[in-house]
Amino acid sequence: MLDKFLLFTPGPVNVAETLRLAISKEDICHREPDFDALLGSIEHKLISLFQIRNRARYRAVVITGSGTAANEAILSSVVGKGAILILSNGEFGGRLHKISLIHNKKTHLINMPWGTPFDLTQIATYLATHKIDVVAMAHHETCSGMLNPLAEIGALAKANGALFVVDGVSSVGAEGIDMEACNIAFVSSSSSKAIGSYPGLSFVVGRKKHFKRLKRHAAKTTYLNLATFYAFLKDHSQTPNTPAVPLFFALEQALIDILREGVTKRFARIKARADLLRDGMRRLNLDFLIEEADMCSILTTVRMPPSMSVRDLRDRLREKSIIIYEGKGCFAGKVFQVGNIGELSDYDIRFFLAALKDVLLTLQADAADLVAPVRPMGANLLMPPSSDRMQVKVVV
Structure with missing residues (x-):
């Protein structure tokens, strides 16, 4: 037996010693300038992690909750009274569909067997014959290990006037995600997978113009309303609810370590x-x-x-x-x-x-x-x- 477990899993993961020190930093109040600065630093580093070129066009909100919380924040906030198409070829595409059914009456589904690549012609045909406002997909389908295509799906969504939102919970931090080139409006992720921090935080990175439009939609949830998170970030540099402050320290350190390495x-x-x-x-x-x-x-x-x-x-x-x-x-x-x-x-x-x-x-x-x-x-x-x-x- 070793003196610790080696976690050969997609998350949670073994964390670096720098994070163990970071999570034990001093106690601060989340309604003080200390936390404002911490959240701003994390947002700056998340934009850098995505290698976004037009940085001023994007914002990042951080949510106390797992990656599913970030996905539900997106799916409950961006559709409004419109129609959303879920692309699923595994467990987490299925989870996106289940969440959307709760919040969106006009939820469509293209469902492939687990571990089967998407048929781009089928998707193109569906988008051409149905009025779809939002397309949602899991980037990395963890149940099989399959990496789904971003550029191709993003191009199809754009050609048909639909927003493209991506579950990047297990791929962000390990795979390149070019939000600009792939026409991604919002992407979600988690602290505890490829980013290598502790579980308990998630985030949504998106185009500023799309964040601004969220206020047009009636709220479908209280805690996970993405428009509320954006308003608190923009107006107060804070979160709307009490955050898990020690986890924010750890997430910042994980991002520091990633950016230092490159x-x-x-x-x-x-x-x-x-x-x-x-x-x-x-x-x-x-x-x-x-x-x-x-x-x-x-x-x-x-x-x-x-x-x-x-x-x-x-x-x-x-x-x-x-x-x-x-x-x-x-x-x-x-x-x-x-x-x-x-x-x-x-x-x-x-x-x-x-x-x-x-x-x-x-x-x-x-x-x-x-x-x-x-x-x-x-x-x-x-x-x-x-x-x-x-x-x-x-x-x-």
Whole structure:
């Protein structure tokens, strides 16, 4: 056992020591200039994180609540009496649809099977034949690891006079999101995923002109009304409700660390970690759920060898202080997920790969009636390439 858990998950994540110090800073009142300055500093850094060129055209509000809070703030605030089209190919697209149904009577849905890329021709046809005011989509569909296209969907929305809003909860901080080029009106995200801070804060970055138009719509919620957040930010440099102040200190420090490293360098480092993990798992002859070209750089979804249990794999890795995700929904029991964000070193990744190999060999031995005898000395774990293989083989 290590002296801490290694969180190979898409969030929460292991945080840097700088954040542990930041969250313990002095107590301040959120209605004093100290907090005004802190919120302004965070907003400035969020705009820098997105590498927005026309900075004066954008604002960023911070919400005390998880990424779902930011998504609900958008979906309950931007549609008004208009129509919204939700694009879903997984759990979080489905969550956007569920939220929108609560707040918007004219909610449309294009629903693809989990892990299936969107059909751009289908979307274009739908937008051409329906009056749609807003298009919403999850950028990174965490249930499969698929990264959905921003530029193409943004162009279709613009061509049909619709706003484009994006759930960037698990991709912001690891993937480039060009709000200007992709015609994104609003994007949401969270503190605890690729940004690498503690859970409990979310934010919405958007065009100033779109924030201003929110006051035209009747409020559908109190706490998550995006127009209210924008008014308090613009008029008072504050939040409308009592914020989780220590988490704001931690978020600012996380953004300081990212910008000090450089956004582009950070993206490349996270991608290199993903490549190291994927190469190691390929060497164990494990199969991935989707094509690597479609994957986000924060997460890999791996098919489980059918002679083994995901729960057993998870429990055995936990005994070695490693935490992974199980698959959900239609992927439950069929896949496991390995994240590579937060404070994970190359050494941690190699430790994980060695532990994974050891656990798979152990589980293979436990399923001795389905597999060949294990030879631990110099053995390499190999599996037949067929997706419907029924056993794991160990060869020397």
